[in-house]
Amino acid sequence: MRRPGEIELVNCTKLFGETVAVNGISLRILAGTYCCLLGPSGCGKTTILRMIAGHETPTSGEVRIDGINVVGLPPVRRGTAMMFQDYALFPHLTCLDNVAFSLEMSGVGKAARRERAREMLARVQMAHFADRVPAQLSGGQKQRVALARALITNPRVLLLDEPLSALDEFLRLQMRGELRRMQRDLGITFIHVTHTQQEAIALADLVVVMNQGNIEQVASARDVYAVPLTAYVARFMGGQNVLEGRVSAVMDGMVALALPDHGRAEFPARDSVPPTGSTVNISVRRDRIHLAKRTGDGNADSINAVNGKVVAVEYQGGWVKVTLGGNGGDDFVVNLPDGEFFADPVNAGDTVRAHWAASDVHLLISRNGRSDRPYATGQN
Amino acid sequence: MAARANGRRPWTFYVLATVFTLFVLFLYGPMACIYILSFQGPNGGLTFPLNGVSTRWFGALFYQERTGDIAGAFSRSIPLAVIVLTLTVIFSVMAGLAFRRRFMGATLIFYVAVASLIVPGLVLSVGIGLGFQMLGIPPRWYSSALGAHLSWTLPFGLLIMFAVFSRLSPSYEEAARDLGASSWQSLRRVVIPIVLPGIIGVALFGFTLSYDEFPRSWVTVGPSNTLPLEIWGMTTNITSPALYALGTVTTAISFIVIAVSLVSIAIIQLHRTRRRVARERAMQTES
Numbered sequence: 001m002r003r004p005g006e007i008e009l010v011n012c013t014k015l016f017g018e019t020v021a022v023n024g025i026s027l028r029i030l031a032g033t034y035c036c037l038l039g040p041s042g043c044g045k046t047t048i049l050r051m052i053a054g055h056e057t058p059t060s061g062e063v064r065i066d067g068i069n070v071v072g073l074p075p076v077r078r079g080t081a082m083m084f085q086d087y088a089l090f091p092h093l094t095c096l097d098n099v100a101f102s103l104e105m106s107g108v109g110k111a112a113r114r115e116r117a118r119e120m121l122a123r124v125q126m127a128h129f130a131d132r133v134p135a136q137l138s139g140g141q142k143q144r145v146a147l148a149r150a151l152i153t154n155p156r157v158l159l160l161d162e163p164l165s166a167l168d169e170f171l172r173l174q175m176r177g178e179l180r181r182m183q184r185d186l187g188i189t190f191i192h193v194t195h196t197q198q199e200a201i202a203l204a205d206l207v208v209v210m211n212q213g214n215i216e217q218v219a220s221a222r223d224v225y226a227v228p229l230t231a232y233v234a235r236f237m238g239g240q241n242v243l244e245g246r247v248s249a250v251m252d253g254m255v256a257l258a259l260p261d262h263g264r265a266e267f268p269a270r271d272s273v274p275p276t277g278s279t280v281n282i283s284v285r286r287d288r289i290h291l292a293k294r295t296g297d298g299n300a301d302s303i304n305a306v307n308g309k310v311v312a313v314e315y316q317g318g319w320v321k322v323t324l325g326g327n328g329g330d331d332f333v334v335n336l337p338d339g340e341f342f343a344d345p346v347n348a349g350d351t352v353r354a355h356w357a358a359s360d361v362h363l364l365i366s367r368n369g370r371s372d373r374p375y376a377t378g379q380n
Numbered sequence: 381m382a383a384r385a386n387g388r389r390p391w392t393f394y395v396l397a398t399v400f401t402l403f404v405l406f407l408y409g410p411m412a413c414i415y416i417l418s419f420q421g422p423n424g425g426l427t428f429p430l431n432g433v434s435t436r437w438f439g440a441l442f443y444q445e446r447t448g449d450i451a452g453a454f455s456r457s458i459p460l461a462v463i464v465l466t467l468t469v470i471f472s473v474m475a476g477l478a479f480r481r482r483f484m485g486a487t488l489i490f491y492v493a494v495a496s497l498i499v500p501g502l503v504l505s506v507g508i509g510l511g512f513q514m515l516g517i518p519p520r521w522y523s524s525a526l527g528a529h530l531s532w533t534l535p536f537g538l539l540i541m542f543a544v545f546s547r548l549s550p551s552y553e554e555a556a557r558d559l560g561a562s563s564w565q566s567l568r569r570v571v572i573p574i575v576l577p578g579i580i581g582v583a584l585f586g587f588t589l590s591y592d593e594f595p596r597s598w599v600t601v602g603p604s605n606t607l608p609l610e611i612w613g614m615t616t617n618i619t620s621p622a623l624y625a626l627g628t629v630t631t632a633i634s635f636i637v638i639a640v641s642l643v644s645i646a647i648i649q650l651h652r653t654r655r656r657v658a659r660e661r662a663m664q665t666e667s
Contacts, residue, residue, distance in 0.1 A: 055554050076560035088555035092573040102559035104569075153559065 004066050004079070005031040005156035005189035007052060012061035014047050021047040023213035024061065029206060031066075031156075034183050034190045036200035038224075039210030040236070040374050045193045046161055048210075052191065053082045053159050065157065076102075081155035085162045087146040089134040095121060096130040099149045120148040140171045147182070158183075160192040164199060176202060197237050201225050209233050211370055226285070231364050234283040236374035241284050241332050242364070243306075247274050255363070257282065263306045267361035274363070281364040281372070286335040288360040291322065293344070294351045305355035308332055310348050322346060324354060411631070418624035426619060437625035450626060453610035456521045458633075460606060461591040463522070464529045468537040468586035469579060475534075476541030477567075480550075493538055496531045501595030504531060509599030524600040529590045536589065537582045544578030580641055587637055 007029040014022040022044045029035045037045040050056040051063055054075040062069045070078045089098050096117050097104075103113035121127045124144040134142055143163065150158060163179065164172045180203050183190045194200055200207050201221040209216040209224060209232075216236075217229040228234035231242045245257035245265060250273055257265040257280065265282060274280045294307060308324030311331070315321075320341040324332040334354050346352055366372070413428075421432025441450045475493075479486060496504065508528050512519045519525070552574060556566035572579070594608040601609060607630060614623055 053558065055557070075558045080558075082555075082558045084551045084555055086549060086551055088549065088551035090552065090555075090570055090574070101556075101561075101569075105556075105560040105562075105565055149559070 003031040003187065006064075006066050007157060007189060007191070008062075008064040008067075009048070009051075010062040010064065012048070012051060012058045012063065014044070014051060014056060015059045020213050022051070022058070025213075025215050027208060027215060027218065029189060029191065031189055032187050033205045034180065034203055035192065035206040035208065036204035037191065037193045037208050037210060038195070038197065038200040038236075039216075040195055042212075043210040044213040045195075045208075045210045049082075049159050049161055049191060049193050052078075052157070053080050054078055055082070076153075079156035080159055081150035081153045081157075082159040083143075083146050083150045083161065083163055085165065087134075087142045087166075089142055089145055089149070091134050094131050094133055095126060095137070095145045098134070098145060099152055101149065102153045117148075117152065120152045121145070123151075124148045139167050140175060143167065143175060147179075151182075151186070155188060157189045157191065160190065162193055162195070164194070164196075172199075179203065201237075209236060211236075211374070214367075214370060216367070216370075227362060228283060229365055230367055231281040231283070231372035232367075232370070232374055234281075234362075234364060235330070235372070239286055239335075240362075241286060241289070242330055243282050243284070243332075244279060245282065247276050247278050247280060250274075250276055254358075259306065262302065264303050265361055266303050267358045267363070270363065272363070272365070281366065283362045283364055284356050284360055285362075286321075286333045287319070287337075289334045289354050289356045290340075291334055291336065291346060292353045292355065293346065294353050302353075304358055304361065305353050306332055307351065307353050310346050310350045310352055313346065313348055322352075324352065411627075414624045414627045415631070417621055418626075418628040420621040420624070424621060426621060426623075437620065437622045438629065440620070440622040441625055441629065449605070450607075450610060453605055453607040456604060457591055457607035460521055460526060460529065461587045463526060464533055464590035465583050465586040467530060468533040469583050471534055472537030472541045472582050473572075473575075473579060475538050476545045477571075479538075479542065480545055490538075494535045497535045499531075501532070501593075502598060504528060505596050505599045512600070519600050519602040521597075521601050521604060521606055524602065525597050525606065528596040528600040529593055532593065532596055533586045533589045536585055540578060540582050540585065541575075544575050544581075548575060577645075580645065584638065584641055588634065591634070591637075 007027075009025055009027045011024050011026055012022055013020070013024045025048070027048075037048060039045050047056060051058050052065075054070065054073060058071060063071055065078055065080070075082070089095075090101065093101070096114060099120050100108075100113040100117035103116060108116075118127065118130060121130055124147055126141060126144045126148065129137065129141060129145070134145070137145065143166075160179070164175055167175060176199060179190070179192070192200075192203060201224065204221050206218065207221050207224045208218050211232050217224055217233045219227075219229075224233060225237050225239060228237055228240060234240040234242050243259055243265065245259045245263075247255060248258045248264075249256040250269065253269050254266055255269045255274065257267075259265055267282070306324070310322055311325040312323040313320060314323075315338075316335075317338075319335045319337055322334045322336060322341070324334065332354060416430070417424075417426070417428070418437055419433050419435065420430060420437060421434050422436050424431035479490070505528055508524050508531075509519055512524045517523070548571070552570055553566050556570045561569065592608060593606075594612065597606050597609055605613065611623075611626060611630070614626070
């Protein structure tokens with residue numbers, strides 16, 4: 001038997017008045033997947049989650065769970081359970097009665113439901129707090145209780161709305177690991193909404209990057225990070241430099257691109273070859289770039305390189321983040337391993353040449369009519 | 381705080397403390413005089429000094445002498461206040477819930493409901509009195525006066541419930557729905573318990589506003605007076621300390637109402653804590 005918990009959105013649109021929150025998206029999430037919906041605030045990710053949960057009705061389109069259209073069904077008949085951003089634990093009930101709430105609603109007797117709620121609390125290491133009320137709990141403890149309360153319904157799909165955003169950094173990392181472990185143990189589908197890139201790629205089997213109500217890319221964590229589809233994804237995920245250039249020539253399977261400031265990029269054409277004269281975006285990973293101090297003319301070898309002035313140097317522990325200015329649009333960031341950096345350190349104000357291998361150039365596709373900048377400032 | 385650093389208070393402290401002391405004296409001084417004088421001796425008058433001490437004037441309240449029908453006034457004012465309280469709570473909570481969702485004409489209905497707060501009470505009273513007369517219905521405390529009081533307490537209750545519900549996160553109701561609660565279960569098991577302190581506030585308001593209401597009762601009350609009207613009538617035609625005894629008794633009743641509500645809240649909380657402690661003990665003995 002196929003595992004239950006497959007989600008399918010078919011041409012789903014949600015309008016709030018004139019505002020398009022979700023714009024005709026289609027998405028399929030296989031059963032047992034840990035899926036992260038990722039995007040900046042206002043991109044529609046929470047609306048999608050709430051449509052799957054049944055707290056929002058799509059203006060048009062279908063939401064299917066295990067092949068059945070669930071639009072119009074109450075949450076309890078969808079086999080979903082939701083964990084709310086503020087946890088929404090009932091303040092007047094003890095942890096035990098919070099966890100037992102859904103059993104109480106379905107008419108399970110007091111002794112039986114408390115028994116099961118106690119087991120579920122033990123599962124999230126909260127057995128000792130059974131008789132506390134939510135106001136007596138810390139953020140991390142509230143989250144565990146909320147998780148227990150959602151899981152006691154035996155859902156096919158667990159929906160998590162920014163579950164880690166209320167926690168401090170240490171707890172966030174700890175709970176992140178526990179969520180992943182819990183998902184693996186239960187084998188059910190988790191859909192987790194977040195605006196934090198690190199959280200998404202650390203957790204997810206499948207990352208869905210959203211942009212103003214549209215899906216920008218659906219891929220594995222590694223692909224979203226390493227081979228972003230669009231400039232928007234590359235910028236949003238971070239870890240990439242996005243450069244815009246004009247295609248000057250295509251020959252022998254190599255694409256030549258004229259970059260601003262007389263720079264040039266050359267890279268092997270892969271699936272699609274852009275027409276000569278068109279404007280395209282490419283990305284190069286920040287950690288695949290090398291720096292050389294510029295001496296004398298330096299224009300001799302400017303293929304797959306940009307020249308610039310160092311505007312900031314930030315020590316990050318394992319690597320050093322060097323930011324170059326003066327390349328038009330975005331800042332150009334180079335992440336150097338600390339060994340490489342300290343072998344020949346640069347300082348703010350130095351003029352340097354950043355260069356990379358042709359095989360590290362990644363051609364991005366453009367989506368007409370959509371912003372390719374996740375943040376107004378374009379920086380991350 | 382800065383003043384505390386050198387251990388001295390600024391001069392403004394003494395000015396404000398004096399103003400506040402005068403205010404408290406002004407507020408409670410005359411009331412205290414009335415309470416003391418209500419224990420005037422049998423041959424005492426309406427002013428100090430006390431000529432002996434007795435509870436005679438309290439006794440006088442409960443005979444329908446020429447002092448007026450005090451017992452009767454109580455027997456109307458308290459049931460009226462309780463009916464007003466009940467209706468105010470029911471309608472305010474339901475209206476508050478309705479206004480949580482936007483509906484057609486919500487703004488208009490809100491303004492219409494709240495407008496009666498700014499209509500002068502006497503005008504409203506005369507209007508309702510005339511209305512009943514035109515319809516040929518005799519005005520009574522339990523019909524026309526009840527309506528007049530509700531025109532005062534309902535907008536108040538509605539405004540309080542707005543404030544209460546605006547602090548109630550909608551995610552509680554969504555969570556309840558998510559966990560399989562019907563609308564009714566969600567209301568009974570989640571929403572009402574969370575907003576219960578606000579509802580008690582509405583109830584107390586409804587009671588005291590009605591119990592204390594003069595202008596809206598004036599024309600609407602019919603042949604038998606409510607307490608404030610009776611007191612007012614007495615001030616014009618009696619000159620015994622029974623008047624003061626009446627003031628003491630009405631104040632005491634207000635305090636009793638408040639005390640009963642506070643004590644009942646405390647008992648509910650104590651009950652919850654006891655249950656929790658008992659459960660914890662049971663758990664410890666299990667393990």
